[in-house]
Amino acid sequence: MSKPSDLIQGTLDLLILKTISLEPKHGWAIAKRIEQVSNEALQITQGALYPALHRLEQQGWIRGEWRASETRREAKFYALTRAGRVQLDKELAQWERLSSAVALVIKTA
Amino acid sequence: MNPRRWLGAMKMRLRSLARRGRVERELDKELRFHLERQIEENVAAGMTAEEARYAAMRRLGGAEQIKEECRDMRQTAYLEDLGKDLRYTGRALRKSPGFAVAIVLTLGLSIGANSAIFSVIDGVLLKPLPYPQADRIVRLFFSSNDFPKFPINPFDFRDFRARSHSFQAVAAINRSDVQLSGSGEPVRLTGFRITAGYFGVLGLVPALGREFAQQDELPGNGRLVILSDRAWRDKFAADPEILGRKIVLDSQPFTVVGVMPPGTEHPGNDYHAVPYGDSVDAWWPFTFDGNPNQRGPHYMEVIGRLKPGVTPAQAQAEMNTLVQEVGREHGGYSGWHMLVIPLYREIVGADERMLLVLLGAVGLVLLIACANAANLLLARATARQREIAVRMALGAARARLLRQTLTESLLLALIGGGLGALLALGGVRALVALLPAGFPRADSIRVNAPVFVFTLLVALATGLLFGLAPAIRSSRVDVQQALREGARGATGSKHHQRLRDALVVAEVSLACVLLVGAGLMLRSFVNLLRMDPGFRPEHVITASLSLPDTDYKSDAAVAHFCDQLVASLAAAPGVKAAGAGSDLPWTGYDENDGGFTIEGEKPAPGEDFHARYHVATPDYFRALGIPLVRGRFFTEGDRKDAPSALIVNETMARLYWRKRDALGGRVTFTDNPKEKDWMTVVGIVGDVKDRPDAAGAEPAFWWSMLQVPFGQMSVAVRADSDTAQLANELRREVHRLDPTLAVADVRMMDQIADANVATARFSLFLVGLFAALAITLAAIGTYGVISYSVGQRTHEFGMRMALGAARSDVLRLVLSRGVRLAFSGLILGAAGALVLARVLQSLIFEVSPADPLTFAAVGILVLGVAVVACYIPARRATHADPMVALRSE
Numbered sequence: 001m002s003k004p005s006d007l008i009q010g011t012l013d014l015l016i017l018k019t020i021s022l023e024p025k026h027g028w029a030i031a032k033r034i035e036q037v038s039n040e041a042l043q044i045t046q047g048a049l050y051p052a053l054h055r056l057e058q059q060g061w062i063r064g065e066w067r068a069s070e071t072r073r074e075a076k077f078y079a080l081t082r083a084g085r086v087q088l089d090k091e092l093a094q095w096e097r098l099s100s101a102v103a104l105v106i107k108t109a
Numbered sequence: 110m111n112p113r114r115w116l117g118a119m120k121m122r123l124r125s126l127a128r129r130g131r132v133e134r135e136l137d138k139e140l141r142f143h144l145e146r147q148i149e150e151n152v153a154a155g156m157t158a159e160e161a162r163y164a165a166m167r168r169l170g171g172a173e174q175i176k177e178e179c180r181d182m183r184q185t186a187y188l189e190d191l192g193k194d195l196r197y198t199g200r201a202l203r204k205s206p207g208f209a210v211a212i213v214l215t216l217g218l219s220i221g222a223n224s225a226i227f228s229v230i231d232g233v234l235l236k237p238l239p240y241p242q243a244d245r246i247v248r249l250f251f252s253s254n255d256f257p258k259f260p261i262n263p264f265d266f267r268d269f270r271a272r273s274h275s276f277q278a279v280a281a282i283n284r285s286d287v288q289l290s291g292s293g294e295p296v297r298l299t300g301f302r303i304t305a306g307y308f309g310v311l312g313l314v315p316a317l318g319r320e321f322a323q324q325d326e327l328p329g330n331g332r333l334v335i336l337s338d339r340a341w342r343d344k345f346a347a348d349p350e351i352l353g354r355k356i357v358l359d360s361q362p363f364t365v366v367g368v369m370p371p372g373t374e375h376p377g378n379d380y381h382a383v384p385y386g387d388s389v390d391a392w393w394p395f396t397f398d399g400n401p402n403q404r405g406p407h408y409m410e411v412i413g414r415l416k417p418g419v420t421p422a423q424a425q426a427e428m429n430t431l432v433q434e435v436g437r438e439h440g441g442y443s444g445w446h447m448l449v450i451p452l453y454r455e456i457v458g459a460d461e462r463m464l465l466v467l468l469g470a471v472g473l474v475l476l477i478a479c480a481n482a483a484n485l486l487l488a489r490a491t492a493r494q495r496e497i498a499v500r501m502a503l504g505a506a507r508a509r510l511l512r513q514t515l516t517e518s519l520l521l522a523l524i525g526g527g528l529g530a531l532l533a534l535g536g537v538r539a540l541v542a543l544l545p546a547g548f549p550r551a552d553s554i555r556v557n558a559p560v561f562v563f564t565l566l567v568a569l570a571t572g573l574l575f576g577l578a579p580a581i582r583s584s585r586v587d588v589q590q591a592l593r594e595g596a597r598g599a600t601g602s603k604h605h606q607r608l609r610d611a612l613v614v615a616e617v618s619l620a621c622v623l624l625v626g627a628g629l630m631l632r633s634f635v636n637l638l639r640m641d642p643g644f645r646p647e648h649v650i651t652a653s654l655s656l657p658d659t660d661y662k663s664d665a666a667v668a669h670f671c672d673q674l675v676a677s678l679a680a681a682p683g684v685k686a687a688g689a690g691s692d693l694p695w696t697g698y699d700e701n702d703g704g705f706t707i708e709g710e711k712p713a714p715g716e717d718f719h720a721r722y723h724v725a726t727p728d729y730f731r732a733l734g735i736p737l738v739r740g741r742f743f744t745e746g747d748r749k750d751a752p753s754a755l756i757v758n759e760t761m762a763r764l765y766w767r768k769r770d771a772l773g774g775r776v777t778f779t780d781n782p783k784e785k786d787w788m789t790v791v792g793i794v795g796d797v798k799d800r801p802d803a804a805g806a807e808p809a810f811w812w813s814m815l816q817v818p819f820g821q822m823s824v825a826v827r828a829d830s831d832t833a834q835l836a837n838e839l840r841r842e843v844h845r846l847d848p849t850l851a852v853a854d855v856r857m858m859d860q861i862a863d864a865n866v867a868t869a870r871f872s873l874f875l876v877g878l879f880a881a882l883a884i885t886l887a888a889i890g891t892y893g894v895i896s897y898s899v900g901q902r903t904h905e906f907g908m909r910m911a912l913g914a915a916r917s918d919v920l921r922l923v924l925s926r927g928v929r930l931a932f933s934g935l936i937l938g939a940a941g942a943l944v945l946a947r948v949l950q951s952l953i954f955e956v957s958p959a960d961p962l963t964f965a966a967v968g969i970l971v972l973g974v975a976v977v978a979c980y981i982p983a984r985r986a987t988h989a990d991p992m993v994a995l996r997s998e
Contacts, residue, residue: 071149075139
């Protein structure tokens, strides 16, 4: 099963968790937010985003809730659960370790 | 994943499954929302409404694909898809019932055969013996180069029992049937004399009363008996007051001290063998009479229960030092040692290989059936290539398609397995009926839970095995190619063709292996039947009698009875010859007599003269049809006061009188012979082997019944033709002479002869059956592949014929392809058979595992079958119409 994604495997999860860590967002908003914050460097395709959201929900890290959106249409807003918060910390720590390690190799090797 | 989280995830999954409709709607709504936002954004960026919609949809990608992936992520898909796959499979199978029936039938048949054979293996080999901690029970044998398994002297046994430390308990048994009289016709009970604690060794406890103690072994104390549950019920109406009651055995009163519970299985023994099972009626104490320094006679069979943690090898080492110790005290056992063999090995050892060969054979059949099923699936996969390509183009994931194809094969295999289980239920009953009489543990063969589990596992493995290759192949469709070709009908890729050819070659080669095995067994069986048994078993009726010592106190009394019986039987109408002897051919043998002296001859260095010993009346040989080679049979003159006469067999004459004629030679059985102790060889008779499949005859000799009378005798009567009524005649004559005698084991001699080839016949029948099944399946497989390729190439054949090819050319073209496949299979199969036939070595008689005749016959058969299987499609190829071919282009 191939999943079209430019992102390193697992990184998308981290981005999603981080993005909704301040306030619940729906899919569209999550994608937009990531694009904006990364200055359009990270393009999230829907083909990757929604399966990831459903997987995270399945794992109990996020919970979806239908609410009126800013356009007053109903949208599914995703919020972090308690387990999700723990997972976010874990993934952040891991990311730090990984990126500093990569940086180290690039600078010194 | 910790348990709480896992539970949460499961709840989610169930929710997703239970509220499938709602989850689906939500998913739809969620994606639509996204799409609308995208459109809005596009419009805001200045696109027209229509442009905005198209751009948004392009951006979103395949909505269905995303949904599918989301469902996958929710993992409800597994369960949901399973239902869908099953429904789809059901539809597909209903559409091509022939295909489904063909696969289910072949699989059912071969899975059923596997389950049936497995239930035999489970009952005979896998189920533990019905004794507590049966793995600690061992048999003990004396052993030397000449006698690999020799019984043990009773006083030696007593010494071993007192001195060994390896055993929790050890006991000795000796077959001694007894005659029960009292009410009605006397009957023979199969009996054993046993030492104290015998049942303790087996871990069994009497249901009533007690077992024997060492005190019962003292001379004079032995008039006690323990009855089997069966004897207690049949002969004594399950009398609850039986303990302490006196019953008459061999004309003497015995006190009943115990009754064993039902299911008391005799562990089997070798001398005057009684097979393993519920086969013994009565046990009475072995008493240690006689001179304890007489260590010559060896007739006790010893069984022991090892202490926990002691291995048979350790026990054997200890026993070996004891053998030497006892030997030093009583004049030497040089060259002798002790064998300690687990009881399980003794009971099933002989049949284990045969059963494993059968399992192997039936396993090969299953592999062939798998190859066949795989072939059929491949053919269908080719036919469905376009459908699969379309589904892939519409966004079906490869894994999804793979799973669906596997669902199909697993479903087929499970239905086949169900059918197989049903077949096994019937097949096992047939198998048990076919088993040779006395087959160990035959009554514990049952189709039970382990057999069903085995069937299920085999079915699942089968489904994976035959489904995987076609599934992988078909999911690897090149979508574009297939869609483009689709218009003209899929041609089936070269990969498919190659895989199918390989499968056919594999099938043929496996079938070859089985055919070679069956061929070797057939040759072996024919050899067994064709072999001159050394006697003529037709029209001979036999029975056994045992004259109680108390009624026949002197040798003269026994000789007198024998004389009269044989004379009156010989006078009966239709009787050609009547004789009596110590035993009959092929019914097992008593141990050898060794250590005799032959006048003027010396045994080979390091060896001893030894021979099977028997006793015979004058007409014994004539009644059994054992030919006289030279000299004479015994006569009425060879009685007590006449010079002692001896008859030897050819092997003994040849082996022991190397330079001289055995006829007239003299033999003695005493150490310091006087003139009267010498026995003279008066005749040489033909050889009879111990068993039909023995390598050769053992040396043997006969004493005259009138000079060395035997109270335990077998009677043989040869008649003109009809022997059926002779049985009554025989009983009448015996009872006229002595109404208290039981006439036991009334059998035709050809029944006895037949029982000796029963195992060979059984395995031949089954292997033959499996081989026939195998070659049929391989033929179907070959037919399928050739027929399919002919179907594919009809157009080509039409063109060829339009261009001038004769029908015979086309015929040859098709046939040669089939024969090429069969030939490849044949070569592979022959090579495999050369390697595998070696496991048959011990099961076949006078045939080399590389028997050229068998291999040649199998080769011709396989090629012949291949030609026949290809002929039908080849004929069809020649009927390809050139005009149709041209027009369709």
